[in-house]
Amino acid sequence: MIKIPPYLKKGDTIGITCPAGYMATAKAEKCIETLQKWGFEVMVGKTLGSRSKNYFSAKDEVRRDELQAMLDDENIKAILCGRGGYGVGRIIDQLDFTEFSKNPKWVIGFSDITVLHAHLFTKIETASMHAPMANAFNEGENKFVRSLHEAIIGKKAKYSCAAHPYNRRGIATAELVGGNLSLLAHLTGTPSDINTKNKILFIEDIGEQIYSIDRMMYQLKRSGKLDGLAGLIVGGFTDMGDTERAFGKTAYRVVQEITAGYDYPVCFNFPVSHGKRNYTLKVGVAYTLKTGKKTSLLSEL
Amino acid sequence: MKRKDFLSSVVPLAASFNSMASGRMIIDTEKPAIIPPYLKKGDTVGICCPAGYIMLPDIQPAVMKLNEWGFNVKPGDTIGKRDFTFGGTDEDRTKDLQQMLDDKNIKAIMCARGGYGAVRIVDSLDLKKFKANPKWIIGFSDVTVLHSHINLNHRVASIHSKMCNSFPEDWSKAEPVQIETIESIRKCLSGEKMNYLFTPNPNNKTGLAVGELVGGNLKTLESLSGSKSDIQTKDKILFVEDTGEYHYSIDRMFWNLKRSGKLSELKGLIIGGFKIKPDDAGEEFGKTLMEIVLEKVREYNYPVCFDFPVGHQKDNFALKCGVRHTLAVHLNECRLTETR
Numbered sequence: 174m175i176k177i178p179p180y181l182k183k184g185d186t187i188g189i190t191c192p193a194g195y196m197a198t199a200k201a202e203k204c205i206e207t208l209q210k211w212g213f214e215v216m217v218g219k220t221l222g223s224r225s226k227n228y229f230s231a232k233d234e235v236r237r238d239e240l241q242a243m244l245d246d247e248n249i250k251a252i253l254c255g256r257g258g259y260g261v262g263r264i265i266d267q268l269d270f271t272e273f274s275k276n277p278k279w280v281i282g283f284s285d286i287t288v289l290h291a292h293l294f295t296k297i298e299t300a301s302m303h304a305p306m307a308n309a310f311n312e313g314e315n316k317f318v319r320s321l322h323e324a325i326i327g328k329k330a331k332y333s334c335a336a337h338p339y340n341r342r343g344i345a346t347a348e349l350v351g352g353n354l355s356l357l358a359h360l361t362g363t364p365s366d367i368n369t370k371n372k373i374l375f376i377e378d379i380g381e382q383i384y385s386i387d388r389m390m391y392q393l394k395r396s397g398k399l400d401g402l403a404g405l406i407v408g409g410f411t412d413m414g415d416t417e418r419a420f421g422k423t424a425y426r427v428v429q430e431i432t433a434g435y436d437y438p439v440c441f442n443f444p445v446s447h448g449k450r451n452y453t454l455k456v457g458v459a460y461t462l463k464t465g466k467k468t469s470l471l472s473e474l
Numbered sequence: 475m476k477r478k479d480f481l482s483s484v485v486p487l488a489a490s491f492n493s494m495a496s497g498r499m500i501i502d503t504e505k506p507a508i509i510p511p512y513l514k515k516g517d518t519v520g521i522c523c524p525a526g527y528i529m530l531p532d533i534q535p536a537v538m539k540l541n542e543w544g545f546n547v548k549p550g551d552t553i554g555k556r557d558f559t560f561g562g563t564d565e566d567r568t569k570d571l572q573q574m575l576d577d578k579n580i581k582a583i584m585c586a587r588g589g590y591g592a593v594r595i596v597d598s599l600d601l602k603k604f605k606a607n608p609k610w611i612i613g614f615s616d617v618t619v620l621h622s623h624i625n626l627n628h629r630v631a632s633i634h635s636k637m638c639n640s641f642p643e644d645w646s647k648a649e650p651v652q653i654e655t656i657e658s659i660r661k662c663l664s665g666e667k668m669n670y671l672f673t674p675n676p677n678n679k680t681g682l683a684v685g686e687l688v689g690g691n692l693k694t695l696e697s698l699s700g701s702k703s704d705i706q707t708k709d710k711i712l713f714v715e716d717t718g719e720y721h722y723s724i725d726r727m728f729w730n731l732k733r734s735g736k737l738s739e740l741k742g743l744i745i746g747g748f749k750i751k752p753d754d755a756g757e758e759f760g761k762t763l764m765e766i767v768l769e770k771v772r773e774y775n776y777p778v779c780f781d782f783p784v785g786h787q788k789d790n791f792a793l794k795c796g797v798r799h800t801l802a803v804h805l806n807e808c809r810l811t812e813t814r
Contacts, residue, residue: 228757228760421558
């Protein structure tokens, strides 16, 4: 049974850390301000706005220790990752989830944070939030940023989006799992790999070439991840590139073709992405996906 | 949705997945791989496109060279076919490769080029006749899918080497290394014992290893992780190479190897060529390829060598996957020798 961490009350503390790429403090100011406005205390780790001169927010040990401290600190009720990038995979096996398991808390983020979501779901059996990170707050407090507020205070989500011509209609109720496709493919065969059987899987990606999306979808398929799904949610595939010799298909067409032989509902163009449209989704929590004629609905149970 | 129908339809799938998973444990990768018969003069080499497309004139240099070596050449139907980036549709490519696998008169199959696409057809292939009459499959890059798949599931050796698109058009203008690497394919095919001497890198971890050689393109190996073509590396000498990836991506792929248990029980590790995409400004990764590799294998004792001449480069020598080799990494000399 997946553990659901406690939801937050006003006055609770949210820790902000950067377990992967570097982020300047200025880019997180709006986020901090908004979290405070929502009534939360904010504790900022030193990996945010660090003096790192390279890709990472800090050395592996520093990123690990800070995330570990936030996982262990009982006063921190949720951990918001400042940004993704790359780097969680380098420290994931060094984290100790003993305290966290006793006092689970919400871990929030997406993109590279997919590694944490998958690991928490598979190994620690704890739910987490795939959600906008600090930079998204700079867009203003839109409905996607607000969806995070609603999620952390325990309001049940009900999202809708327009039906896409590639959708397969249907209805499914199951636990939601997923995240960034590149990371899900990368985790395949590792101890953090997710079992997608009887789950609603959601995927999104950015900056990949179409052939690479195709290859990753084949990896999901050939590792048995597409066979037994309850449903599939296809989010944004933004900034897709193509090879000199054109692939001849869009990312959505690739996904549609590879899932054509199944009969579970498939919802394209769901607002989960590296773009502005990025609703908060709770990994490990049950939802009902309904793909109708005009609208797709995703409601938390 | 008809939930009941859905459930009943999913049962056989799930069952086959389970049997696949347990089946993987049953495959005895410690059993030596079958060595297909080496080629004699007058034998036929088939050429086909399991992945990217190629036009007929572009295989001519390879055809001429193979003829010169005394082999007949049979270009398959996919040569000159094109479906966007592919050498024909999945069906075209499956059919062509299948015919060549089944045709007893074809003693080796050279993939015309890599690109992307072998994974789209590998599950449609019927390898029964191939297993009964094994033959050499030749190629690299995307063809790593075939090497890994047949090594694991059918225990047949294969040749990781340059393909038709790397044969120089004008042999008289070819660099010595181009001639040598192409020549190494002939040596492989005709059964010569392979023996490579290469330059030591100061970052090497010295040692001696004996084991079956497996490997290929790192990105392709990662994309096979968790699938029924996933490479088994226990007690093997693993070689990897890649091109056009960022440092962070190479790092992530080595983590996949490590976290999926592929580095812990190796006999030896060979790092081939890595053409690395330069980091974007302000996104410097801060670690070199050597550092990326060495930190993953720090706790292991097997030999590790860099700069082996294999990869997306001119000095890409033919390697027999599935065949036992000895890797000797010394301070002043590195050698990879086929060991029977």
